[in-house]
Amino acid sequence: xxxxxxxxxxxxxxxxxxxxxxxxxxxxxxxxxxxxxxxxxxxxxxxxxxxxxxxxxxxxxxxxxxxxxxxxxxxxxxxxxxxxxxxxxxxxxxxxxxxxxxxxxxxxxxxxxxxxxx
Numbered sequence: 291x292x293x294x295x296x297x298x299x300x301x302x303x304x305x306x307x308x309x310x311x312x313x314x315x316x317x318x319x320x321x322x323x324x325x326x327x328x329x330x331x332x333x334x335x336x337x338x339x340x341x342x343x344x345x346x347x348x349x350x351x352x353x354x355x356x357x358x359x360x361x362x363x364x365x366x367x368x369x370x371x372x373x374x375x376x377x378x379x380x381x382x383x384x385x386x387x388x389x390x391x392x393x394x395x396x397x398x399x400x401x402x403x404x405x406x407x408x
C-alpha cells in the first residue's frame with residue numbers, strides 16, 4: 291500500500307512543475323512540421339450539370355426505373371386497347387360464356403351493383 295502512496299506523491303509533485311520548451315526547440319519543431327505538410331494545390335470546382343425536364347418528371351414518379359415501368363404499363367394498355375388481340379377475345383368469351391364484342395364487355399360492375407340497389 292505504501293508504494294501506491296509514494297507513486298501518488300511523485301505524480302502530484304510532477305504535476306506542479308511547469309515545463310516550457312526552449313524557443314529554439316519550438317522553432318525547429320514547427321519548421322519540421324511545415325516541411326512535412328502537403329503543399330496546397332489549386333482546387334477546381336465542377337458545377338453540377340443542369341437537369342432536364344425529363345429528369346424532373348422522373349423524380350416525380352420516384353426515379354427513372356419507376357417511370358420506365360409506368361411507361362411500359364401504359365404502352366401495353368394502349369396496345370391491348372387499340373389492337374384487341376385474339377387472346378383477349380377468347381378471355382372475354384371465357385368470362386361471359388358467349389361471343390361478345392370487347393366494346394360491350396363490362397368487367398367492372400357499376401356502382402349500383404356494389405352498393406346494393408333496393
